[in-house]
Amino acid sequence: MLSKRLFFFLSIVCSTMQNQAQTIQVCESCSVSSLKDAVNQAKAFDTIIVQKGTYKEYNILINKPLTIIGKDYPVIDGELKGEIITIISDDVTVDGLFIINVGTSYTEDYAAIRVRKSKNFVIKNLVLEKLFFGIYIEKSHHGKVFHNKVIGDAIEEYNSGNGIQLWYSHHIEIENNYVEHVRDGIYLEFSDDCLIRNNVSALNLRYGLHFMFSNDDIYQDNTFENNGAGVAVMFSKNIKMLNNTFKENWGTASYGMLLKEINDAEIIGNTFEENTIGINVEGSNRIIYKHNNFKHNGWAIKVRGACYANQFTENNFLYNSFDLAYNSKINDNVFDGNYWSNYTGYDLDKDGVGDVPYRPVKLFSYIVNRTPETIILLRSMFIDIIDFSEKVSPVFTPDNLLDNNPLIKKVTW
Amino acid sequence: MVSIIGLHKKFGKNPVLSGLDLTINEGGIFAVLGPNGSGKTTLIKSILGMVIPNEGEIKVFGENVKNNSNYRHKIDYLPQIANFPSNLKVKELIRMIKDLRQNTSEDQHLVELFKLNPFLDKKLGTLSGGTKQKVNLVLTFMFDSPLIILDEPTTGLDPISLIRLKDLIQAEKAKGKTILITSHIMSFVEEVSDEIVFLLEGKIYFKGSISELKTKTNQPDFEHAIASILIDNHA
Amino acid sequence: MLKILKYSFFDLMRSRWSYVYFAFYLLLGTVLLFLNNDLSKAVITLMNVIIVLVPLIGTIFGVMYYYNSKEFTELLLAQPLKRSSIFLGQYLGVALSLSMSLILGLGTPFVFYGLFESSAIWDFSLLLVTGTFLTLIFTALAFNIALSNENKIKGFGYAILLWLFLAIIYDGLFLMTLIFFEEYPLDKLSLVGTMLNPIDLSRTLILLKLDISALLGYTGAVFKQFFGTSFGLIVSFVMLTVWVVLPVLRILFKSKRKDF
Numbered sequence: 001m002l003s004k005r006l007f008f009f010l011s012i013v014c015s016t017m018q019n020q021a022q023t024i025q026v027c028e029s030c031s032v033s034s035l036k037d038a039v040n041q042a043k044a045f046d047t048i049i050v051q052k053g054t055y056k057e058y059n060i061l062i063n064k065p066l067t068i069i070g071k072d073y074p075v076i077d078g079e080l081k082g083e084i085i086t087i088i089s090d091d092v093t094v095d096g097l098f099i100i101n102v103g104t105s106y107t108e109d110y111a112a113i114r115v116r117k118s119k120n121f122v123i124k125n126l127v128l129e130k131l132f133f134g135i136y137i138e139k140s141h142h143g144k145v146f147h148n149k150v151i152g153d154a155i156e157e158y159n160s161g162n163g164i165q166l167w168y169s170h171h172i173e174i175e176n177n178y179v180e181h182v183r184d185g186i187y188l189e190f191s192d193d194c195l196i197r198n199n200v201s202a203l204n205l206r207y208g209l210h211f212m213f214s215n216d217d218i219y220q221d222n223t224f225e226n227n228g229a230g231v232a233v234m235f236s237k238n239i240k241m242l243n244n245t246f247k248e249n250w251g252t253a254s255y256g257m258l259l260k261e262i263n264d265a266e267i268i269g270n271t272f273e274e275n276t277i278g279i280n281v282e283g284s285n286r287i288i289y290k291h292n293n294f295k296h297n298g299w300a301i302k303v304r305g306a307c308y309a310n311q312f313t314e315n316n317f318l319y320n321s322f323d324l325a326y327n328s329k330i331n332d333n334v335f336d337g338n339y340w341s342n343y344t345g346y347d348l349d350k351d352g353v354g355d356v357p358y359r360p361v362k363l364f365s366y367i368v369n370r371t372p373e374t375i376i377l378l379r380s381m382f383i384d385i386i387d388f389s390e391k392v393s394p395v396f397t398p399d400n401l402l403d404n405n406p407l408i409k410k411v412t413w
Numbered sequence: 414m415v416s417i418i419g420l421h422k423k424f425g426k427n428p429v430l431s432g433l434d435l436t437i438n439e440g441g442i443f444a445v446l447g448p449n450g451s452g453k454t455t456l457i458k459s460i461l462g463m464v465i466p467n468e469g470e471i472k473v474f475g476e477n478v479k480n481n482s483n484y485r486h487k488i489d490y491l492p493q494i495a496n497f498p499s500n501l502k503v504k505e506l507i508r509m510i511k512d513l514r515q516n517t518s519e520d521q522h523l524v525e526l527f528k529l530n531p532f533l534d535k536k537l538g539t540l541s542g543g544t545k546q547k548v549n550l551v552l553t554f555m556f557d558s559p560l561i562i563l564d565e566p567t568t569g570l571d572p573i574s575l576i577r578l579k580d581l582i583q584a585e586k587a588k589g590k591t592i593l594i595t596s597h598i599m600s601f602v603e604e605v606s607d608e609i610v611f612l613l614e615g616k617i618y619f620k621g622s623i624s625e626l627k628t629k630t631n632q633p634d635f636e637h638a639i640a641s642i643l644i645d646n647h648a
Numbered sequence: 649m650l651k652i653l654k655y656s657f658f659d660l661m662r663s664r665w666s667y668v669y670f671a672f673y674l675l676l677g678t679v680l681l682f683l684n685n686d687l688s689k690a691v692i693t694l695m696n697v698i699i700v701l702v703p704l705i706g707t708i709f710g711v712m713y714y715y716n717s718k719e720f721t722e723l724l725l726a727q728p729l730k731r732s733s734i735f736l737g738q739y740l741g742v743a744l745s746l747s748m749s750l751i752l753g754l755g756t757p758f759v760f761y762g763l764f765e766s767s768a769i770w771d772f773s774l775l776l777v778t779g780t781f782l783t784l785i786f787t788a789l790a791f792n793i794a795l796s797n798e799n800k801i802k803g804f805g806y807a808i809l810l811w812l813f814l815a816i817i818y819d820g821l822f823l824m825t826l827i828f829f830e831e832y833p834l835d836k837l838s839l840v841g842t843m844l845n846p847i848d849l850s851r852t853l854i855l856l857k858l859d860i861s862a863l864l865g866y867t868g869a870v871f872k873q874f875f876g877t878s879f880g881l882i883v884s885f886v887m888l889t890v891w892v893v894l895p896v897l898r899i900l901f902k903s904k905r906k907d908f
Contacts, residue, residue, distance in 0.1 A: 250864045252872075276865040296688075298862030319688045321862035341689060367827070372866045373834040374826050376842055378859055379692075380851060381700055382819035424907070464727045464907040480904070498720045500659050509655055513727050552723075628759035 027051035070096035111136035131162035154183035324360040331398035358406035363390035420469035447612035499538025649733035656741020673753025710790025790894035835868030
């Protein structure tokens with residue numbers, strides 16, 4: 001229905017703008033029985049309608065502005081021979097195809113659909129299966145990747161590709177996609193000013209979302225769960241991370257989110273639930289953490305290396321095994337006005353703020369850092385005793401690391 | 414009926430019974446006597462299987478007592494100190510012991526005899542020592558077993574109850590039962606027992622009737638006879 | 649044995665201590681749930697209570713019951729009853745009445761709170777099961793101590809010491825060992841160390857529910873297999889059963905050879 005309506009809409013638009021614009025039908029019994037032929041025959045701004053059927057094709061090069069619409073999800077089967085669709089022209093729309101069997105190579109990154117050096121593209125309503133790379137956008141800008149479903153079957157990291165990959169691209173909107181079982185669900189490298197919204201990235205081998213050297217991007221309302229290592233955001237500036245959910249990323253090197261060399265970011269309204277580490281922070285400065293929920297994580301936040309001038313305010317730390325781990329004695333970050341479920345203080349003046357400061361770093365978290373096997377003693381009475389003595393007179397943990405205004409009730413916003 | 418051969422028992426390094434041989438025949442009242450620490454209670458508890466001998470063999474009615482509990486159906490035992498679960502009522506205790514052994518209606522008669530009726534609904538923890546001993550007696554005599562063992566049965570009893578106890582013992586004897594008694598009250602022993610067994614340093618020093626003892630020690634009365642044994646052996 | 653069990657059990661169920669114990673748990677459960685209104689927090693607090701308090705009460709109560717019922721035991725010994733039945737019956741009487749106070753005391757407020765509709769029911773059941781195991785284990789250990797010590801004061805002393813050792817000192821030594829040998833692979837050692845202490849074992853079992861995220865943060869393959877699969881759960885329960893069976897066997901062995 002949607003594609004039908006779109007088709008009408010587009011054909012009207014095309015016909016008014018471009019008098020010569022044609023529609024080319026592709027079906028198994030038509031005169032044009034392959035997408036490749038259709039593209040060759042088509043002129044710029046034509047529309048190609050692919051009817052239901054299976055088309056065994058690969059290396060389809062789209063070198064002029066075209067609209068390609070699949071009816072009832074026609075299957076484009078690459079038979080594992082190589083890349084399937086490559087777009088090298090501006091103003092291309094691909095809609096409603098079912099693309100399977102992308103070739104795997106150790107020398108070339110074959111993709112189900114690739115956009116190269118183009119602008120104003122729209123890739124939507126695709127279903128990709130049995131793929132190497134899914135949607136690969138390189139050196140392009142001002143495009144949309146909307147409502148696609150990428151279902152990989154990756155088993156090993158070295159011979160699998162990413163679901164949606166952006167490389168040297170900017171002003172791209174990635175919305176409402178679902179990606180699972182690939183290496184990295186969504187991967188951005190050298191890509192600025194992108195918006196990643198409302199996607200679900202789950203069960204991927206490595207990262208649900210992977211950011212490298214990309215600035216001024218926003219990602220919000222996404223869900224990342226059960227990924228091998230969670231979400232990695234590295235070497236980037238001015239990123240806004242809003243209202244995302246990071247869930248059930250379990251394992252040795254797993255975290256809800258890894259922040260490495262990130263400056264001036266905002267992390268607001270996110271939920272980190274049941275991750276081995278909620279947020280793993282390394283060398284990141286001037287980040288605002290606000291209104292986040294950290295629930296049932298092994299470590300809510302693990303801070304390593306130099307992190308300066310970060311602010312943690314009005315977050316909820318709920319039933320984490322450890323709220324905070326620090327590997328140095330120096331602290332330059334502010335913790336203020338958070339709710340800590342492990343807080344045992346009191347509020348005699350009834351102003352909703354605990355009368356004694358909360359010390360989120362425990363001696364035991366320091367011990368576990370040093371000798372990981374000691375984790376087995378978690379919640380033992382002996383550990384409670386040594387934690388208490390450390391709380392009274394800090395020796396191993398930063399003594400100025402305090403939340404002076406721990407809240408008595410959960411923060412709501 | 415009870416035969417003991419070469420019984421040895423040590424508590425730690427302290428030998429209590431050393432090579433005791435004893436045969437008790439059916440019928441009659443036997444008193445086991447001896448100074449403190451001579452092993453009277455140990456002997457009785459060995460027969461009951463409560464103390465495990467280091468060496469030797471004990472047979473009761475032809476059954477070896479080792480790792481056996483069945484033969485105790487034929488024994489009624491009155492322990493020395495009557496201390497019962499304090500939360501139980503007298504009535505419940507009697508019912509419980511009956512439940513554990515076998516049913517009997519003899520207890521009603523005994524309760525009457527020792528005037529225990531007002532105490533039946535009281536908790537054992539609230540009873541006096543004498544009353545507890547009476548309950549103890551009821552528990553012992555309510556079964557009809559061929560062997561009765563009484564460890565210090567007179568403790569805490571008032572004179573009337575004592576007389577009733579003596580009557581009871583004689584009545585049981587008349588039924589042809591064997592009764593084994595330990596006691597420090599010499600007059601009581603002299604009055605009730607047919608034969609005495611005198612223990613000294615873990616061995617049987619004397620076994621026979623009271624008159625034989627008097628003859629052996631050349632003493633006119635029982636108490637002096639006992640005293641003379643003790644003096645001779647400690648001098 | 650069942651008769652003895654029945655009498656010991658009812659004797660205890662009527663005693664003041666059972667009520668105190670029951671009331672304590674009832675109060676604890678109620679306070680945790682209705683003043684806190686947060687099930688997750690309540691379960692964590694309960695875990696601390698269960699792994700510390702249940703063993704303590706089990707030992708003290710076990711030793712106390714044994715010494716208090718000494719004369720009763722002697723009365724029973726003179727009856728035509730097997731020694732094993734007498735002691736097993738008494739042991740089970742104590743252990744079951746304690747477990748019952750625990751389960752009813754904690755269970756009642758939780759049921760009223762609406763546990764059956766809550767997702768925490770498994771966490772909570774696990775708490776009660778481990779609590780029951782700990783009661784069985786520590787009552788058995790207490791009986792062992794009492795059987796081996798005629799002297800009441802000594803017996804109580806050893807009982808407290810045993811608790812102190814298993815609840816606190818053991819973990820201290822354990823921690824120091826782990827830190828001392830930190831250059832070596834330690835995952836097997838640490839799992840074995842856990843198995844050897846019933847309190848640690850129960851704690852681990854509960855951690856599998858509460859802190860699985862943190863437990864899986866460790867590298868060792870043995871750890872991962874243990875915590876990441878149901879293997880850990882099964883092994884822990886088997887070990888807890890062993891921890892019940894061994895002391896009970898010793899009760900039987902010791903009681904057969906003991907003079908009264």
